Amino acid sequence: MTTASAPSAVRSVSSVGSQLHASPAVQAAIDAIAREVADKSRLITGTRGPTAELKESYESLLTRAVAVRGKPLLYPMIGSGVGNGPLVELADGSVKWDMICGIGVHFFGHSDVELIKAALRGAVDDTVKHGNLASNFEAYEFGETLLMQLAKGSTLKHCYIATGGAMANENALKVCFHRQFMRHVEQADAGKLLANCTLTPRILAFKDCFMGRSLVMAQIGDSHAGREGLPNSVHVDYMPFWDEAAAERMGPGVQGKKRYIDMCLWHLDQYVSRYPGGHACFIFELVQGEGGFNVGDRDYFKALMEYCKSKHIAVWDDEIQSFGRGERMFAYEQFDLGEYVDVFCVGKMTQACATAWTSEFNPKTNILSGTFTGEGGSFRVGTRVIQRLASGDYYGPNGMFARHHALFRQQMQALIAKHPAWFPPVAALGRGTEKLAGGTGGMMRFTPFGGEKAKIMQACKTCFEEGVVLFYCGHGPYHVRMLPPMPVMKEEHWPRVFECIERGLAKVVN
Numbered sequence: 001m002t003t004a005s006a007p008s009a010v011r012s013v014s015s016v017g018s019q020l021h022a023s024p025a026v027q028a029a030i031d032a033i034a035r036e037v038a039d040k041s042r043l044i045t046g047t048r049g050p051t052a053e054l055k056e057s058y059e060s061l062l063t064r065a066v067a068v069r070g071k072p073l074l075y076p077m078i079g080s081g082v083g084n085g086p087l088v089e090l091a092d093g094s095v096k097w098d099m100i101c102g103i104g105v106h107f108f109g110h111s112d113v114e115l116i117k118a119a120l121r122g123a124v125d126d127t128v129k130h131g132n133l134a135s136n137f138e139a140y141e142f143g144e145t146l147l148m149q150l151a152k153g154s155t156l157k158h159c160y161i162a163t164g165g166a167m168a169n170e171n172a173l174k175v176c177f178h179r180q181f182m183r184h185v186e187q188a189d190a191g192k193l194l195a196n197c198t199l200t201p202r203i204l205a206f207k208d209c210f211m212g213r214s215l216v217m218a219q220i221g222d223s224h225a226g227r228e229g230l231p232n233s234v235h236v237d238y239m240p241f242w243d244e245a246a247a248e249r250m251g252p253g254v255q256g257k258k259r260y261i262d263m264c265l266w267h268l269d270q271y272v273s274r275y276p277g278g279h280a281c282f283i284f285e286l287v288q289g290e291g292g293f294n295v296g297d298r299d300y301f302k303a304l305m306e307y308c309k310s311k312h313i314a315v316w317d318d319e320i321q322s323f324g325r326g327e328r329m330f331a332y333e334q335f336d337l338g339e340y341v342d343v344f345c346v347g348k349m350t351q352a353c354a355t356a357w358t359s360e361f362n363p364k365t366n367i368l369s370g371t372f373t374g375e376g377g378s379f380r381v382g383t384r385v386i387q388r389l390a391s392g393d394y395y396g397p398n399g400m401f402a403r404h405h406a407l408f409r410q411q412m413q414a415l416i417a418k419h420p421a422w423f424p425p426v427a428a429l430g431r432g433t434e435k436l437a438g439g440t441g442g443m444m445r446f447t448p449f450g451g452e453k454a455k456i457m458q459a460c461k462t463c464f465e466e467g468v469v470l471f472y473c474g475h476g477p478y479h480v481r482m483l484p485p486m487p488v489m490k491e492e493h494w495p496r497v498f499e500c501i502e503r504g505l506a507k508v509v510n
Helices: 016-021 024-041 052-069 113-123 138-150 165-189 215-220 244-249 253-274 298-310 376-391 400-418 453-465 493-509
Strands: 079-084 087-090 095-098 158-162 202-206 235-239 279-284 314-318 343-346 353-357 437-440 443-446 471-474 478-482
Touching: 024 079, 024 113, 095 493, 113 376, 138 158, 138 353, 138 376, 158 165, 165 215, 165 279, 165 314, 165 343, 165 353, 235 253, 244 253, 253 298, 279 298, 298 314, 400 437, 400 443, 400 493, 453 471, 453 478, 453 493
Parallel strands: 202 235, 202 279, 279 314, 314 343
Antiparallel strands: 079 087, 087 095, 158 353, 343 353, 437 443, 443 478, 471 478
16 A cells, blocks of 8 residues: 655645635626726715606606505605715705714715725625525624624624524524523423413513514513504513603702612512513613614613512613614623623614523524524624724724714704794703704704694604605604714714704794
């Protein structure tokens, strides 16, 4: 038997797929497309009205869209496919400041060349969709990238990728219910059955919470309009969100805060005592999104989370809208609460959505599955989004996002001072006009016209007509909200954006 001598250099072995992605022809094609996008993107420099010649074709597109949906669009807004950072062109040739970005999805704005290159790389994959059974590694690389950042301030260890935020929340609920069940099994095996336990599908959530549009998430969300006519299978006990104005009414400073926290802890204990062992989890939106861009308080959250830990109630942190926009990448970091988080959800700007959990909450059976997890392009783009957020000068009290939020507040205070009649005090927000502009980081909201729903809705539409895309949030008072593409905003953009806002609000008054 003879053995061939080892070669002096180990030959490189690669799959056909890796050869395809390393192909100079593929890279040249991607670079050529990216250059063309950049060239066209640079032609968009400011807002403009629609092109007369495109009016008829645009109205035809709107009519067809309405026929598909079965009801009118929220805005007469159909994109042309190109933009420039915070500016977006519509198919009628008009250009607007996009300050809502698909309700927080397009965080790096429109026609970002680097992200387009990542998406194009994904388009070369052998299949558009990846799934639970068969997937290329990009899905797991996205998960690794997310978990690497989560590990810096929490004990979250595993994650499952989903096709949307509501599905990520559905999976989180599964994980929580499963852990509750397994704990009862463990107690039974140890001969320590929980006394008077209540095995009902019961959870805790904050007043005005929003969890998504699936059947179960609509039941949990604190909005009748989102679940009207739908059956109810999950029982929700609602807790008050942090309310600074209410705390101030209970006493000055620390004293009022302590009384408010004690009152809410008593309220929480009533629920838990009424249904012993029955609550699988408490859902925390540390900064509420749809509920009104309400910013919480660390001491309040900490007290509630510690109570939950003492009762074996899972702490579920939903950051699908708040992720990446504050003074830290994760809201739990901003509030220094990572040690308490058992289950976590992320989505929107990450393109692919995910549910993460600690080792203790790792499911014992195959309860998380699905045909699709997402597209190769979404995974590549999502990975780059997280990497860019982690490496940029975005976070901290002097980071880009804090600076942009300060610029937003400066513009708002100037607008309030110029038109005080447009901004009457709102009792629910507490004293002072400074409360009429709120939020944190890239979650911005302002409250004209006393928070009256009809006028807020009208203001969003008139501002759209004047060249800026906004949306609303809250449940009384209602607010105008902004989710701007913070990484691509420039200081000089803010006055131009507020010129459009001022014109739009004036049309509501007139």
